Amino acid sequence: MTWVTDPVLAFIPSFSFPAPLLATAEAESGPLVLAGVLLSLVIVYLASKVGGEICARIDLPPVLGELVAGVVVGVSVMHLLIFPEGGEDGSHSLLMLFLQSTANLSPVAFPQVFQAQSEVISTLSEIGVIILLFEIGLESDLKELLRVGMQATLVAVVGVVTPFVLGTAGLMVIFDVPAVPAIFAGAALTATSIGITAKVLAxxxxxxxxxxxxxxxxxxxxxxxxxxILAVVASLARDGKVEVGNVIYLIVSAAVFLIGSIWVGRLISPLLVDLINNMKTRGQLLLTALMFAFTLSYIATVIQLEAILGAFAAGLILAETEKQRDLEEQVIPIADMLVPIFFVVVGARTDVGVLNPLVPENREGLIMAAFLIVVAFVGKVVTGLAVFGQPGINRLAIGVGMVPRGEVGLVFAAVGSSSGVLSKSLEAAIIVMVILTTFLAPPLLRVVFSRELSGTSEAPALQDARTEAVSLVPPSDLVELEQAEPEAK
Incomplete structure (x- = not known):
């Protein structure tokens, strides 16, 4: 047996190719890897735009369209974008077959090109999720987070603890799922997509x-x-086992890292701003901010947390500076280029065929998906019961508003997929849960508010406008209006 000497491909055994052919294959694979990556990006971007445009036109989040488009071009349907999980050698990839037929890719170099091309796309996907969390942090308001009232805090805690406990315990007890994958799936149930709910409420x-x-x-x-929670469970997935001491360490280290990095970052952010203001070259703001985000991501990784936690902290810190608006505008093109790769790759890796009801072995996965969907709704709807001291408030609307998982749930699914801790059926069940909660929550939120809206004589916007208009009337004129009102009646 001979082995490929390329460090990226060193683990690929070759049984029949002599050393001279392998040397030739390595020389040949370089430009063809680039060609494969370029073709992959064409497929990713085309799929993301088609799926995103369709969803945008039916009032659904474009990221959901990117996910579904990824499912279509991936292992489930078209086999255009395939990754080497489960022993896949690229022979079923239409992209690789097209590359072989158009670029004269030899059988010797075929597995090397497939492996290297997959590694590059996977790495770009991971950078994409780092940029996504940096952008989310940048759009968040740390002061608003600190000012969140007791009501919202209690609702959030109930909305995290309830689905996490129900999902984890149910998977372990009912379906005999091992502890680490069950905890990961339970953690995916805790997510809430603020963007989807905010859009519907507006x-x-x-x-x-x-x-x-x-x-x-x-x-x-x-x-x-x-x-x-994601940082903690991802670290558990790397270790492959659950130890109480390790869990406590991860929770404490995640909290200390987030709080400490924000505290230190707020101290040094004025220095960063001064440094940026004194620079004379192009891209000084964007590159300095990315260096800061990648540094915190590196530190988070070194202390056995997830890189995304560092990126989120960096975004929160820089959101408090005077450069927040300019930086947000400059990050958008970077996010537009890298984040779709993340969502499409998540969908491409998901084999929804494991939920085919015609295959008897898949029925447990279908039941598991149904269980996760029920827990996803129940675990968030009960959050309305945590509201106290608010007579007449629509508790059902609060619960339904917390249901959609959206892009946040997809982050959980992607991290679980890349870690290899989730089985194919459990991974597909989580994806189905994310899709259904994202699709169903917006119309349900409109329904639970509809009775209240129909029973109101004036729409809230009109009431607000009337109040504002009255406040602009001088007091003397207001007295005259009040005196004239009975006469008019």
Whole structure:
């Protein structure tokens, strides 16, 4: 047996190719790896735009379209974008077959090119999720997080603990799922997509209502708690076992890292701003911010946490500087280039065929998916019961507003997929849960508010406008209006 000497491909055995052919294959594979990566990016970007445009036109998050498009071009349907999980050698990849037929890719170099091309796309996907969490942190308001009221905090805690406990315990007891994958799936149930809920609340003019403010505040807190949980369970997935001491260490280290990095970052951020202001070259703001984000991501990785926690902390810190708006505008093109790779790759790696009801072996996966969907709804709807001291408030609306998982749930699924801790059926079940909660929550939120809206004589926006208009009337004129009103009647 001979072995490929390329460090990226050193683990690929070769049984029949002599050393001269392998040397030739390595020389040949370089430009063809680049060609494969370029073709992969064409497929990724085309799929992301088609899927995103379709969802945008039916009032659904574009990221959901990117996920579904990834499923279509991936292992489940078209086999255009395939990764070497489960012993896949690239022979079923239409992209690799196209490359072989158009670029004269030899059989000797074929596995090397496939492996290297997959590694590059996977790495770009991981950088994409780091940029995504940096952007989320940059769009968050740390002061608002600190000002979140007791009501929103309690709703967030209930919305995290309830689905996590129900999901983890149910998978372990009912389906005999091992502890680490069960904890990972339970953690995926804790997510809440603030973007989806905020958009619906704005459309029905309930964003400034008591319910809307509690939902948004709780969703923001939910994101922070969820990212800490993700860092913890991802670290557990790397270790492959659950130890109480290790769990406590990870939780404490995640909290200390997040709080400490924000505290230190707030001290040094003025120095960063001064440094940026004194630079004369192009890209000084963006590159300095990315260096800061990547440094915190590196530190998080070194202390056995997830890189995304460092990126999120960097975004929170820089969001408090005077450069926040300019930086947010400059990060958008970078995110537009890298984040779709992340979502499409998540979908491409997901084999929804494991949920085919016609295959008897898949029925447990289908039941598991149904269980996760029920827990996903129940675990968030009960959060409305945590609201106290608010007579007449729509508790059901608060619970439903916390249901959609959206892009946050996809982050959990992707990290679980890349860690290899999730079985194919459990990974597909999580993806189905994310898709259904994201699809169903917006219309349900409109329904639970509809009775209240129909029973109101004036729409909230009109009431707000009337109040503002009255406040602009001089007091003397207001007295005259009040005196004239009975006469008019």
């Amino acid at each position: 459309e029905i003019q309930r964003l400034s209502s008591k319910e809307g403010q509690i939902i948004i505040g709780a969703a923001v807190m939910d994101d922070v708690l969820g990212i800490i």
